[in-house]
Amino acid sequence: METCSFGDEIEERESKISHLAIDIGGSLIKLVYFSRDDKCSTGDQWINSSNEGGDVSSSESTCPILEGKLHFAKFETSKINECVEFIRSKKLHHSGGGAYKYTDLFKEELGVALDKEDEMNCLVAGANFLLKTVRHEAFTYLDNKKEFEPIDQNDLYPYLLVNIGSGVSMIKVDGDGKFERVSGTNVGGGTYWGLGKLLTKCKSFDELLELSHHGNNRVIDMLVGDIYGGLDYTKIGLSATAIASSFGKAINKDLEEYRPEDISRSLLRLISNNIGQISFLNALRYGIKRIFFGGFFIRGHPYTMDTIAVGVHFWSKGEAKAMFLRHEGFLGALGAFVSYGKSRSDDIIVHCLVERSLVCTPCRGAAVDTVDGNMDESETIECCVYPS
Ligand SMILES: Nc1ncnc2c1ncn2[C@@H]1O[C@H](COP(=O)(O)OP(=O)(O)O)[C@@H](O)[C@H]1O
Numbered sequence: 001m002e003t004c005s006f007g008d009e010i011e012e013r014e015s016k017i018s019h020l021a022i023d024i025g026g027s028l029i030k031l032v033y034f035s036r037d038d039k040c041s042t043g044d045q046w047i048n049s050s051n052e053g054g055d056v057s058s059s060e061s062t063c064p065i066l067e068g069k070l071h072f073a074k075f076e077t078s079k080i081n082e083c084v085e086f087i088r089s090k091k092l093h094h095s096g097g098g099a100y101k102y103t104d105l106f107k108e109e110l111g112v113a114l115d116k117e118d119e120m121n122c123l124v125a126g127a128n129f130l131l132k133t134v135r136h137e138a139f140t141y142l143d144n145k146k147e148f149e150p151i152d153q154n155d156l157y158p159y160l161l162v163n164i165g166s167g168v169s170m171i172k173v174d175g176d177g178k179f180e181r182v183s184g185t186n187v188g189g190g191t192y193w194g195l196g197k198l199l200t201k202c203k204s205f206d207e208l209l210e211l212s213h214h215g216n217n218r219v220i221d222m223l224v225g226d227i228y229g230g231l232d233y234t235k236i237g238l239s240a241t242a243i244a245s246s247f248g249k250a251i252n253k254d255l256e257e258y259r260p261e262d263i264s265r266s267l268l269r270l271i272s273n274n275i276g277q278i279s280f281l282n283a284l285r286y287g288i289k290r291i292f293f294g295g296f297f298i299r300g301h302p303y304t305m306d307t308i309a310v311g312v313h314f315w316s317k318g319e320a321k322a323m324f325l326r327h328e329g330f331l332g333a334l335g336a337f338v339s340y341g342k343s344r345s346d347d348i349i350v351h352c353l354v355e356r357s358l359v360c361t362p363c364r365g366a367a368v369d370t371v372d373g374n375m376d377e378s379e380t381i382e383c384c385v386y387p388s
Pocket residue numbers: 001024025026027028029076164165166167188189190191192193205206294295296297298299329
């Protein structure tokens with residue numbers, strides 16, 4: 001993943017786009033950009049940052065607030081030209097600096113250079129931003145129910161951040177900019193999509209995920225009951241329905257004899273289970289009770305979240321808790337957005353970003369009370385940006 005951001009203002013017909021962050025992952029490109037509301041574009045609204053609550057600014061002087069919206073978009077990395085076209089059509093591009101993998105393409109197509117931000121830094125900054133400033137961001141998923149949990153700022157750290165992208169990174173987070181990547185696994189979202197495509201001949205990730213809804217993993221997975229004549233193995237705490245061996249029954253038939261639905265479901269279960277287990281072991285290693293799962297593998301998919309949550313609960317005997325994030329796939333891009341300029345002192349930069357409802361009224365936007373489905377990318381977060 002490469003996380004990059006660039007700033008300055010670009011006039012759009014209805015709003016002014018200032019600041020764009022882009023996260024170019026192994027599988028997907030994520031964009032986060034900020035559009036200023038017309039009514040606020042005069043820059044005549046000021047607050048004294050030292051008088052406002054929250055981690056607004058380290059500056060003691062007054063500064064203008066830019067009110068507007070954060071927008072989200074994603075594209076397959078293999079179709080980067082669609083992303084370039086989107087940036088061009090929305091006039092999101094402007095200036096910056098730096099040179100990385102896609103620099104030439106962006107330079108040639110859009111005339112912009114990319115400023116590279118550190119990937120792990122961005123993931124953590126994105127997660128911290130969401131957890132600290134966006135209401136109804138983190139939720140548990142138990143018994144097929146999503147429950148949003150308010151985050152107590154004084155009791156946030158340490159937590160384990162597990163980002164399930166193409167591969168998986170596990171990061172112990174101790175504060176703003178204070179973190180350590182403690183583990184990872186190469187069995188991640190790319191594995192599900194890659195193996196799933198080979199085994200089912202699916203054409204898209206969404207198709208593969210949809211198949212999993214209608215599948216039955218018991219046809220392919222070997223269960224404890226299959227080994228012990230339908231009985232639980234009570235002595236070691238395994239029920240008859242627990243999976244003893246993922247894909248363990250697949251030795252009995254040829255690929256064509258299995259339904260793609262069942263294959264997709266078994267594969268999703270295998271990967272989610274494995275990630276849940278490694279995450280729990282790392283949480284245990286550091287005495288961490290709360291694990292936040294991000295990355296686009298999750299896609300707000302009930303079966304994925306249920307498998308991970310049940311796994312963490314089971315292995316930790318209820319000591320550790322799995323939590324999920326509404327903007328799961330945008331951590332890196334959001335992190336690049338909020339981090340941009342922190343390492344530079346001489347630019348018009350995003351100094352701090354606060355969900356508008358927390359500092360301004362009235363509030364609307366992503367912090368609605370009736371969030372029940374996946375995040376819709378057309379949704380925005382209304383927020384205020386405090387430039388330095
Ligand atoms: N539309 C999609 N196309 C491809 N993969 C998708 C899609 N939606 C979700 N995914 C899953 O998300 C993973 C990528 O997650 P992401 O967090 O974007 O990681 P990366 O930064 O490595 O691209 C893929 O490996 C796949 O499992």
